[in-house]
Amino acid sequence: MTMRWLTVMLLSMTTAMAAHGSVTKASFGTTPDGTAVDVYTLKSDTVEARITNYGARIVSIKTADKNGKVADVVLGYDTLAGYLADTAYFGAVVGRYGNRIAHGEFKLDGKTYHLPINNGGNSLHGGTTGFDKHVWKAREVPEGVELTLVSKDGDQGYPGTLTAHVRYTLHHNALRIDYSASTDKDTVVNLTNHSYFNLGGIGSGTILNDEIMIAADKYTPADVGLIPTGELAPVEGTPMDFRKATVIGKRIHDNFEQLKIAGGYDQNWVLRGSNGEIKTAARVHDPVSGRVLTVTTTEPGVQFYTGNFLDGTLHGPGGVAYGKNTGLCLETQHFPDSPNHPSFPTTELKPGQSRHSTTTFTFSTEK
Numbered sequence: 001m002t003m004r005w006l007t008v009m010l011l012s013m014t015t016a017m018a019a020h021g022s023v024t025k026a027s028f029g030t031t032p033d034g035t036a037v038d039v040y041t042l043k044s045d046t047v048e049a050r051i052t053n054y055g056a057r058i059v060s061i062k063t064a065d066k067n068g069k070v071a072d073v074v075l076g077y078d079t080l081a082g083y084l085a086d087t088a089y090f091g092a093v094v095g096r097y098g099n100r101i102a103h104g105e106f107k108l109d110g111k112t113y114h115l116p117i118n119n120g121g122n123s124l125h126g127g128t129t130g131f132d133k134h135v136w137k138a139r140e141v142p143e144g145v146e147l148t149l150v151s152k153d154g155d156q157g158y159p160g161t162l163t164a165h166v167r168y169t170l171h172h173n174a175l176r177i178d179y180s181a182s183t184d185k186d187t188v189v190n191l192t193n194h195s196y197f198n199l200g201g202i203g204s205g206t207i208l209n210d211e212i213m214i215a216a217d218k219y220t221p222a223d224v225g226l227i228p229t230g231e232l233a234p235v236e237g238t239p240m241d242f243r244k245a246t247v248i249g250k251r252i253h254d255n256f257e258q259l260k261i262a263g264g265y266d267q268n269w270v271l272r273g274s275n276g277e278i279k280t281a282a283r284v285h286d287p288v289s290g291r292v293l294t295v296t297t298t299e300p301g302v303q304f305y306t307g308n309f310l311d312g313t314l315h316g317p318g319g320v321a322y323g324k325n326t327g328l329c330l331e332t333q334h335f336p337d338s339p340n341h342p343s344f345p346t347t348e349l350k351p352g353q354s355r356h357s358t359t360t361f362t363f364s365t366e367k
């Protein structure tokens with residue numbers, strides 16, 4: 001009897017059954033300094049998503065293709081060791097400032113702040129020890145998990161103690177991410193998720209045959225260091241035009257400066273609609289599996305990145321090598337280097353304010 005009660009209690013502590021799904025927690029190992037890391041499995045009627053509190057990362061998303069065959073559609077590793085050694089931000093929440101800040105420098109309230117330079121001459125994804133490399137606090141919530149990180153005043157050079165919450169919830173075929181952040185001093189913040197999707201399933205080849213639609217009339221052209229020039233350029237008449245669904249590989253090798261600089265697509269698109277309102281950002285369709293990913297967001301921009309820097313040195317479950325273009329990222333965000341571009345939507349956050357944003361990844365199939 002006692003054993004039965006103990007089992008029941010343990011189960012109810014680790015499993016929260018919600019109306020449409022379940023959340024289960026398991027150990028994912030420990031970091032070299034002995035911090036315990038967990039993995040949460042969110043299950044709905046059609047999708048299983050695994051989230052770890054190491055870097056608030058999406059570990060896997062399993063969903064069926066048009067014939068009912070289930071596969072994992074995000075690049076990841078099967079062990080914590082893989083994530084500890086990761087150099088490509090697989091599945092991670094990047095912050096405090098996702099994407100680049102030119103020369104690792106910005107001015108706020110008349111003071112210049114210096115950030116770690118970790119990408120060419122610039123600061124990328126929050127610095128050398130960004131939010132992707134922290135163990136976040138986690139708590140189960142209905143249909144999901146909420147992760148919390150307190151980044152101290154001066155962390156990676158950024159001012160103000162920033163408290164960030166990222167909540168993943170799975171409802172039927174939609175994985176929703178709610179971000180919120182508050183600070184005790186003026187600061188800048190730009191949080192996004194860096195998952196690499198391969199709708200054919202990891203190990204199925206490149207994403208170059210997928211079709212993508214991006215709901216944007218303009219993009220922010222970048223210099224050789226991938227820092228926006230400040231211009232909002234029309235996509236019309238360029239290989240950046242994805243207003244109609246187009247095969248990704250069709251124009252990726254065109255003689256177009258932006259593609260040459262990045263070795264493929266790696267720019268920020270200016271989404272139609274208002275900053276702060278939920279709208280469709282992009283839709284990806286893999287004609288072979290029939291899987292479709294629809295991304296909606298309240299953010300004003302999206303970085304469409306075709307995994308140009310993956311070179312086969314990182315390996316996933318079963319030893320699969322992640323080569324060039326084997327995954328694509330749709331990083332919903334404020335524009336790169338906004339702190340140095342007053343004309344861009346602001347990323348500044350003041351004490352007493354709370355920054356919220358929402359992004360959803362919805363999975364479906366099409367014959």
Ligand code: BGC
Pocket residue numbers: 087088089099226266303305309331
């Ligand atoms: C950037 C790429 C970078 C990648 C790192 C993306 O957000 O735009 O340039 O290489 O992150 O994995």
